[in-house]
Amino acid sequence: MVLGGPPVLVVTRLDDATADGVITELNRRRVPVVRLDPGDFPMEIRLSTTFDSIGPQGTLVTASRTLALGNVRSVYWRRPTPCTVDRAMDDQTARWAVEEARYGLGGILAALPGARYLNHPWRNRDAEHKPAQLATAAACGFTVPPTLITNDPDRARTFAADHGPVVYKPLRETEYADGTGRALTVWMEDVTPDQIDHRIRHTAHLFQQRVRKTADIRLTAVGDHLTAVRIDGSPGIDWRRHYDHLTYTPVPVPPEIAKGVRGYLDAFRLVFGAFDFGLDHDGVWHLYECNPNGQWAWFPDHIIRPVTRAIADHLQHGAPA
Numbered sequence: 001m002v003l004g005g006p007p008v009l010v011v012t013r014l015d016d017a018t019a020d021g022v023i024t025e026l027n028r029r030r031v032p033v034v035r036l037d038p039g040d041f042p043m044e045i046r047l048s049t050t051f052d053s054i055g056p057q058g059t060l061v062t063a064s065r066t067l068a069l070g071n072v073r074s075v076y077w078r079r080p081t082p083c084t085v086d087r088a089m090d091d092q093t094a095r096w097a098v099e100e101a102r103y104g105l106g107g108i109l110a111a112l113p114g115a116r117y118l119n120h121p122w123r124n125r126d127a128e129h130k131p132a133q134l135a136t137a138a139a140c141g142f143t144v145p146p147t148l149i150t151n152d153p154d155r156a157r158t159f160a161a162d163h164g165p166v167v168y169k170p171l172r173e174t175e176y177a178d179g180t181g182r183a184l185t186v187w188m189e190d191v192t193p194d195q196i197d198h199r200i201r202h203t204a205h206l207f208q209q210r211v212r213k214t215a216d217i218r219l220t221a222v223g224d225h226l227t228a229v230r231i232d233g234s235p236g237i238d239w240r241r242h243y244d245h246l247t248y249t250p251v252p253v254p255p256e257i258a259k260g261v262r263g264y265l266d267a268f269r270l271v272f273g274a275f276d277f278g279l280d281h282d283g284v285w286h287l288y289e290c291n292p293n294g295q296w297a298w299f300p301d302h303i304i305r306p307v308t309r310a311i312a313d314h315l316q317h318g319a320p321a
Contacts, residue, residue: 006032006071006072006073007031007032007033007034007067007071007072007073008026008031008032008033008034008072008073008074008075008076008315008316009033009034009036009067009072009074009075009076009109009112009115010022010023010033010034010035010036010075010076010078011036011037011038011075011076011077011078011080011109011121012035012036012037012076012077012078012079012080013037013039013078013079013080013081014037016078016079017297018078018079018295018296018297019035019076019078019079021297021304021308022076022308022311022312022315023035025308025309025311025312026312026315026316029312029316031073031312031315031316032073034062034065034067036060036062036067036080036109037080037081038080038081038082038083038101038102038105038106038109039080039081039082039083039084040062040084041083041084041101041105042083042084042101043084043086044062044063045060045061045062045105046059046060046061047059047060047061047104047105047108049069049108055070055113056069056070056108056111056112056113057069057070058070058108060108069108069112070112070113070114072112072114072115073115073116073315073316074115074116074117074118074314074315074316074318075109075112075115075116075117075118075120076118076311076315077117077118077119077120077121077124077293078293079293082098082102083098083101083102083105083106084098085097085098085101106121109121110122116314116315116318117271118222118271118272118311118314118315119270119271119272119292119293120269123268123269123270123292124270124292124293126268127268127270127273127290127292128172128291128292129171130149130169130171130172130206130289131149133289133290134147134289136264136267136268137260137264137287137290139263139267140259140260140261140263140264140267141256141259141260141263142257142260142264142285142286142287143284143285143286143287144286144287145208145209145210145211145278145286145288146159146163146208146209147206147207147208147209148206148207148208149171149204149205149206149207150200150204150205150207151200151201151202151203151204151205152200152201153196153197153198153200153201156196156200156205156207157193157196158193159207160191160192160193160196160207161193163209164192164193164209165190165209165210166190166191166192166207166208166209166210167188167189167190167191167207167208167209167210167237168188168189168190168191168205168206168207169188169206169207169208170186170188170206171204171205171206173186174186187238187240187241188237188238189237189238190210190237191207208288210237211278211280211286212280212281213278213279213280213286214279214280214281215230215231215232215278215279216230216231216234216239216276216277216278216279217229217230217231217251217276217277217278217279217285218231218274218275218276218277218296219253219257219261219274219275219276219277220272220273220274220275220294220296220307221261221265221272221273221274221275222271222272222307222310222311222314223265223271223310223314224262225306225307225310226253226258226261227250227296227303227306227307227310228250228251228252228253228257229248229249229250229251229299229303230248230249230250230251230279231246231247231248232246232247232249233245233246233247234246243298248299248300248303250303254285257277257285260287261273261275264290268292270292271314272292272293272311273290273291273292273294274290274291274292274293274294274295274296275287275289275290276288276289276290276291
């Protein structure tokens with residue numbers, strides 16, 4: 001099937017319910033959509049692209065679509081899986097093939113002429129690093145909890161004693177599994193000085209003063225469209241571990257927070273960002289982090305709908321509602 005008119009390219013895995021909702025909204029608007037997972041390349045995707053003084057031209061063929069790479073309206077970059085290889089390859093050849101695929105297909109998808117990105121994959125990559133997030137947040141006027149990144153146990157113990165209560169947070173949500181292959185999650189946890197020993201020398205660790213909060217706030221930004229939700233009911237410090245206990249209340253965004261969000265998105269050249277705050281007893285919003293590709297579709301429908309429409313607006317027209 002050859003699509004007529006400029007389609008939206010959705011780059012994500014098959015089991016992405018968040019992308020499903022946006023695709024449904026685009027279909028309702030009769031906007032053509034091509035869904036692509038790099039994990040299907042090269043076994044189920046054929047790619048041919050030429051480069052000359054005119055610019056890149058070519059096609060990408062999936063099981064059901066033929067996409068003209070010079071005719072893409074916009075790209076919704078969500079949660080793709082890595083490129084795959086022929087299992088008959090030896091390990092070294094397989095690694096080489098994956099890197100060639102990543103830099104070939106990935107480079108082409110990141111350089112589509114005239115396409116708008118939400119977000120561009122390289123902008124996501126730049127904005128994923130927590131040290132850069134914290135530095136940029138401070139420059140944008142956010143209140144940032146005192147934070148230490150170190151592999152020095154003495155420095156970590158001193159920080160925990162001076163700034164307690166202190167929590168440990170992973171610097172990245174990296175896939176981790178036990179000996180049976182069962183997926184594990186490294187959660188945010190309280191840490192005391194006596195729990196810190198020589199083992200932290202093995203890598204970088206992030207310690208942060210725990211905000212004495214009354215609630216959490218997730219702010220989802222699509223350009224200037226801001227949706228802030230107060231999250232109550234968590235019995236622990238990490239609300240992501242207690243979804244069954246949570247309640248969600250939309251709240252207005254203070255002007256100084258809206259200004260900071262705009263500055264933060266501009267600094268990283270992002271369209272979308274999921275900002276996490278702790279709300280203290282004085283009503284101050286303390287910024288923990290911003291996930292440039294964060295989730296939002298677990299909220300109740302009345303919260304999801306405006307975010308879905310804002311993303312669809314940007315993908316369709318180039319600007320949020």
